[in-house]
Amino acid sequence: MRYIISLLLASTALPAAILPAMAEVPRVVTDIPPVHAITAQVMGDLGQPELLLDRGANAHSYQMRPSQAASLADAGLVVWIGPEMTPWMERALDGLSPDVPRLGLLAAEGTHLQEYGDISAHDHSDDDHAGHDHGHDDHDHAEEAKAEAHDHDHDDHAGHDHGHDHDGHSHTGVDPHAWLDPANASVWAGAIAAELSRLDPENAATYAANAEAAKAGFAALDAELAATLAPVADKPFVVYHDAYGYFASHYGLTVAGSVALGDASSPGAARLRELSATVAGGGALCLFPEGQHDPALVTQMADGTSARIGAALDPSGSTIEPGPDAYGALMRALATTIASCLNG
Known part of the structure; x- marks a missing residue:
C-alpha cells in the first residue's frame, strides 16, 4: 500500500518537475x-x-x-x-x-525631443505643438x-x-x-x-x-x-534653471529666461545683469526658485521691482511621495504654482 501511494505521489509530481518554470515578473x-x-x-x-x-x-x-x-x-x-x-x-x-x-x-x-534654448523662443503655442511630428x-x-x-x-x-x-x-x-x-x-x-x-x-x-x-x-x-494654464500663457516669468522647455512649449507658456543654465552651473555676471534688466523693465511678472537651490539670487533679482516671487518649482518631483500617482502630482504642482503666481 505504501508503495502504491509513493508511486501515485511520484507520478503527480513528475509533470511539475518536467514543465518549464513560469517566467517571473522582472525586477x-x-x-x-x-x-x-x-x-x-x-x-x-x-x-x-x-x-x-x-x-x-x-x-x-x-x-x-x-x-x-x-x-x-x-x-x-x-x-x-x-x-x-x-x-x-x-x-x-x-x-x-x-x-x-x-x-x-x-x-x-x-x-518628442527638443533642444536646450527652446525655453526662451517665445513662440510656442498649443497649435504649434500639436503640429510636431513625434x-x-x-x-x-x-x-x-x-x-x-x-x-x-x-x-x-x-x-x-x-x-x-x-x-x-x-x-x-x-x-x-x-x-x-x-x-x-x-x-x-x-x-x-x-x-x-x-x-x-x-x-x-x-x-x-x-x-x-x-x-x-x-x-x-x-x-x-x-485649462489651468491657458489664462496665463502670455504672462512672462523667470525660472531658476533651464528645465522647463517641454512644459512651456506644450502649454504655450512665456518663459522670459532662467537664472542658471543648469543644476550644476552658476550663472555668470553678464547673464544676471541681463536677466535683472529684463525683470526691472517689467519683462517678468513672476520669478520661481527651486527647492534644491538657494533662493537668494531670485530674491535679489525681484527686489525693487513689481515682480512677484512664486513658490519653489520641483521639475523632477524629488519632493513628492513616490508611487504611481507621482507623475500627476508633479505636473499639477508645476501648473498650479505657475498659474497661482501669474494670476496675481
Whole structure:
C-alpha cells in the first residue's frame, strides 16, 4: 500500500518537475520619480519598481549607496531617461551590470525631443505643438540621441564607448527633461509595456492594458493642465534653471529666461545683469526658485521691482511621495504654482 501511494505521489509530481518554470515578473529599477511613476502604472499589481533617486536629491549629480548599487546589479530591467539626465547611472550600469536590459526613454520611438534654448523662443503655442511630428522626421538631434542610446538588443553594453562626456551635464543639444511633455509620458508607457512584455510574455496582456489605462489618465491630466494654464500663457516669468522647455512649449507658456543654465552651473555676471534688466523693465511678472537651490539670487533679482516671487518649482518631483500617482502630482504642482503666481 505504501508503495502504491509513493508511486501515485511520484507520478503527480513528475509533470511539475518536467514543465518549464513560469517566467517571473522582472525586477525593475528606475532612475527618477516621474520614470518610476510611469513604470509603476504599467506594472500595476504585478510588481513594484525600485526608485534609485532619494527624495530631495539632485538627479544630475547623485551618488548611489552600496545597497542601491547592489540593486542595480541584480535588476532584471533598468528604465531610465538616459545618460543626458543621469550620467552617474550610466557609469554604474556599465560597471556593475553591463548585461542587464536597459530602456533609455529619450531613445524610445515616438518621443518628442527638443533642444536646450527652446525655453526662451517665445513662440510656442498649443497649435504649434500639436503640429510636431513625434516621429522625429524633422529632428536631427533626436536621431543623434537615439544613435547614442544603448541598443535595446542589449548585446553591446559591455565596453560601449559613447564618445561623449556627460559629467558636466552640458546644456547644449537635446534637453533631457522630456517627461514634462505629457505626450511623452504616453509614449513611454507604451515603450515600457513593450519591453516588459518582451521579458515577461505571460503578462503581456496585463502590461498592455495597464499602459492603455495610463495613457487615458495622461490625456485627462493634459486637458486639466491646459485649462489651468491657458489664462496665463502670455504672462512672462523667470525660472531658476533651464528645465522647463517641454512644459512651456506644450502649454504655450512665456518663459522670459532662467537664472542658471543648469543644476550644476552658476550663472555668470553678464547673464544676471541681463536677466535683472529684463525683470526691472517689467519683462517678468513672476520669478520661481527651486527647492534644491538657494533662493537668494531670485530674491535679489525681484527686489525693487513689481515682480512677484512664486513658490519653489520641483521639475523632477524629488519632493513628492513616490508611487504611481507621482507623475500627476508633479505636473499639477508645476501648473498650479505657475498659474497661482501669474494670476496675481
